[in-house]
Amino acid sequence: MTKRFDTIRAALHWATQHLREASDSPRLDAELLLMHTLSLDRVGLYQRLAEPLPPESAERFAQLVRRRQAGEPIAYITGHKEFFGLDLLVSPAVLIPRPETEFLVQWALAWLSDHPGATCVDVGTGSGAIILAIAWHLPREWPGLLIGSDISLPALQVAKANRQRLGLQRVQFVCGSLLEWCGEPLDLIVANLPYLRYEQAHPGIAYEPAIALYADHEGFAAYEALLDQAPGCIQTGGVLLCEIDPSQAARAQQSARRAFPHANVRVLPDLAGRARYLLVET
Structure with missing residues (x-):
């Protein structure tokens, strides 16, 4: 079943709640996964919080959250890691x-x-x-x-x-x-x-x-x-x-x-x- 969210803010809240048991930084993980899904930086993400999340993006985001819930590191999910x-x-x-x-x-x-x-x-x-x-x-x-x-x-x-x-x-x-x-x-x-x-x-x-x-x-x-x-x-x-x-x-x-x-x-x-x-x- 396709996951749907009224707004990007609602998706961020949902992911944060679902990642509390899997991560020591659930809010940050949720932000990073959502930024990756939408190809946005943090400023762009927060500027669009009130906008709806397209269904195809919502489903992709939900899949990434499930991978993080299973223990997969954020860096492997997104394919990126900041260093120096x-x-x-x-x-x-x-x-x-x-x-x-x-x-x-x-x-x-x-x-x-x-x-x-x-x-x-x-x-x-x-x-x-x-x-x-x-x-x-x-x-x-x-x-x-x-x-x-x-x-x-x-x-x-x-x-x-x-x-x-x-x-x-x-x-x-x-x-x-x-x-x-x-x-x-x-x-x-x-x-x-x-x-x-x-x-x-x-x-x-x-x-x-x-x-x-x-x-x-x-x-x-x-x-x-x-x-x-x-x-x-x-x-x-x-x-x-x-x-x-x-x-x-x-x-x-x-x-x-x-x-x-x-x-x-x-x-x-x-x-x-x-x-x-x-x-x-x-």
């Missing part, structure tokens, strides 16, 4: 970018501004969020090399689509496992690799690709492999910056000091004060 000021395409082939990962971009931009001509690699690039955000905010005349790598071809297809949409052709993408493909010295390595333990699975991340979430060895296997490979790839004076699970802080520091015995190794906090980022300055 960029509107990125996302799909179930890639991890949905998180706000805490923006720190990697901020730190990299500050470092690269003092190191023109550097080679920066985003390992496990997924949607390309980190390396594309770096490229977007660097001056167009910045002379260095920017690379995103991933073992997943479907993920790289999403990254390349984002590169095309953003007009950032100077970013190169490589298919390969961690740094095994690397044939030249690197100056800056940034990485947000899978770091969850399998028992950390929960419904909120059930739709996201397991390859981008979970790792063996208490969630640290991917970083153990990266730290094994990195010394042979990174220049003296280079930097490795990774996002980790706070429970891995001590293990991450120990592994990094074994791999880089003469480096400055630190763990930096996120905005909540949790040990979130491993920094290795060689």
Whole structure:
């Protein structure tokens, strides 16, 4: 049966009520789904609240709400996610970018501004969020090399689509496992690799690709492999910056000091004060 609403406001109210059990932000989710249905921004949506919702739009909107009720993330329903000021395409082939990962971009931009001509690699690039955000905010005349790598071809297809949409052709993408493909010295390595333990699975991340979430060895296997490979790839004076699970802080520091015995190794906090980022300055 076709869903009907007298006004867009009524549709927004209906969706908010129906999403209360499925979401911590039902009103926001309802707005985002309605904006997506009608191809409007938030200002346009609120300017049209008193208007009727066409039947075909109402039915499509109701279908999207049912998908959200079932637990599917908003980003996968709409195909978009904002990250560091960029509107990125996302799909179930890639991890949905998180706000805490923006720190990697901020730190990299500050470092690269003092190191023109550097080679920066985003390992496990997924949607390309980190390396594309770096490229977007660097001056167009910045002379260095920017690379995103991933073992997943479907993920790289999403990254390349984002590169095309953003007009950032100077970013190169490589298919390969961690740094095994690397044939030249690197100056800056940034990485947000899978770091969850399998028992950390929960419904909120059930739709996201397991390859981008979970790792063996208490969630640290991917970083153990990266730290094994990195010394042979990174220049003296280079930097490795990774996002980790706070429970891995001590293990991450120990592994990094074994791999880089003469480096400055630190763990930096996120905005909540949790040990979130491993920094290795060689």
